[in-house]
Amino acid sequence: MFVRNAWGRFVRSAGSAEPRRRPTWRRVPAKARPTAGAGTKGGRVGAGDGDETVAAARAGDESAFTALVERHRGELRVHCYRMLGSFDEAEDLVQETFLRAWKSLGGFEGRSTLRTWLYRIATNACLDALDGRAHRVLPRHLAGPSDPSAALSPPADIAWLQPYPDRLWEPVAPSEAEPDSVAVTRETIELAFLAALQHLPPRQRAALILRDVLDWPAKRVAALLEGSVASVNSALQRARATLKEHLPERRLDWAPSAEPTERERAVLRRYMDAMERADLTAIADLLAEDVRTEMPPWPTWFRGRDAVVAALAASWDEGSPEYVGRFRMLPVRANRQPAVATYVRGLGEPAHRAFGISVLRIEDDWIAEIVAFHDLGLFATFALPTTLSPEHR
Numbered sequence: 444m445f446v447r448n449a450w451g452r453f454v455r456s457a458g459s460a461e462p463r464r465r466p467t468w469r470r471v472p473a474k475a476r477p478t479a480g481a482g483t484k485g486g487r488v489g490a491g492d493g494d495e496t497v498a499a500a501r502a503g504d505e506s507a508f509t510a511l512v513e514r515h516r517g518e519l520r521v522h523c524y525r526m527l528g529s530f531d532e533a534e535d536l537v538q539e540t541f542l543r544a545w546k547s548l549g550g551f552e553g554r555s556t557l558r559t560w561l562y563r564i565a566t567n568a569c570l571d572a573l574d575g576r577a578h579r580v581l582p583r584h585l586a587g588p589s590d591p592s593a594a595l596s597p598p599a600d601i602a603w604l605q606p607y608p609d610r611l612w613e614p615v616a617p618s619e620a621e622p623d624s625v626a627v628t629r630e631t632i633e634l635a636f637l638a639a640l641q642h643l644p645p646r647q648r649a650a651l652i653l654r655d656v657l658d659w660p661a662k663r664v665a666a667l668l669e670g671s672v673a674s675v676n677s678a679l680q681r682a683r684a685t686l687k688e689h690l691p692e693r694r695l696d697w698a699p700s701a702e703p704t705e706r707e708r709a710v711l712r713r714y715m716d717a718m719e720r721a722d723l724t725a726i727a728d729l730l731a732e733d734v735r736t737e738m739p740p741w742p743t744w745f746r747g748r749d750a751v752v753a754a755l756a757a758s759w760d761e762g763s764p765e766y767v768g769r770f771r772m773l774p775v776r777a778n779r780q781p782a783v784a785t786y787v788r789g790l791g792e793p794a795h796r797a798f799g800i801s802v803l804r805i806e807d808d809w810i811a812e813i814v815a816f817h818d819l820g821l822f823a824t825f826a827l828p829t830t831l832s833p834e835h836r
Contacts, residue, residue, distance in 0.1 A: 528579035588746035609776035629779035731809035
């Protein structure tokens with residue numbers, strides 16, 4: 444069954460959504476034993492790894508191997524997410540990384556850190572996954588802005604960019620055990636940055652992430668990509684130029700804070716309150732004049748305050764056939780940006796049901812962008828319930 448979303452568009456109801464396939468930890472097969480593998484040499488034991496633990500893992504001790512690699516799961520998941528633009532696929536590629544590492548542990552010779560070795564495997568796994576595949580997009584990448592009075596295009600079965608729940612950052616900053624790890628700063632994980640990355644060819648994407656985000660030396664990047672330092676520098680120059688074309692104009696002015704600011708949180712609270720009260724005037728007062736709203740999997744998107752308010756008006760009119768219902772909003776954390784989980788209750792319905800996860804970009808106390816991900820499987824990813832009782836606050 445489909446119902447209308449917050450912008451007056453149809454979405455599948457929570458009750459009819461198919462459950463998302465969730466990746467799970469694949470236990471390393473007991474019969475498998477580590478062997479040397481091409482492209483996996485190099486791996487100095489890092490601080491906290493322990494020679495005895497590495498030796499046990501190389502001898503086939505699965506628990507020792509798990510102890511070695513699990514501490515890197517969080518940052519490898521972020522790395523794969525940057526490469527792929529998909530949280531779900533990032534989970535799968537981390538599992539693939541660990542499986543490849545287990546099978547090739549005999550090639551781990553101790554000449555660089557275990558972390559560097561795992562990043563090499565993860566990057567190559569991502570490059571394999573991206574081979575011949577279309578990049579992930581948002582609705583604005585497909586066509587121009589939509590007319591809020593026009594008929595809705597059907598949901599597009601394409602690879603959409605996904606948000607990343609902040610609750611899964613591991614680590615959020617370098618630790619004493621891993622001094623060469625890199626903090627996940629806001630400017631390297633925002634949706635705008637992720638969307639811009641998807642315009643890069645896979646190897647350029649890898650070069651830019653390794654060099655500019657992870658701060659690897661050009662020589663190390665060249666070794667991983669099996670090229671020269673000159674070729675890496677050339678790829679970086681092209682990648683940086685492409686990013687500049689696709690990032691918002693004021694992108695370089697943003698402060699690289701790790702969390703939304705108090706002013707941004709205040710705007711988010713006002714937005715949530717206005718949405719729950721269905722107050723069009725209050726919403727309009729929060730939106731930038733050139734605000735952009737998107738709602739994958741629908742290719743529809745709107746540009747400008749008037750268009751956004753027009754799309755909302757009918758969906759909040761109880762006398763209109765396009766009436767959506769009343770909203771409840773819960774603050775969440777996604778991509779180091781202000782975000783909110785939306786629940787809706789239609790006429791005669793006993794409870795609010797899951798509706799979407801919206802990620803906001805706020806500039807100078809104005810809402811400049813809202814990306815509303817109408818993928819109900821995301822609620823499990825964000826550890827959220829699919830329904831809210833009337834008593835829930």
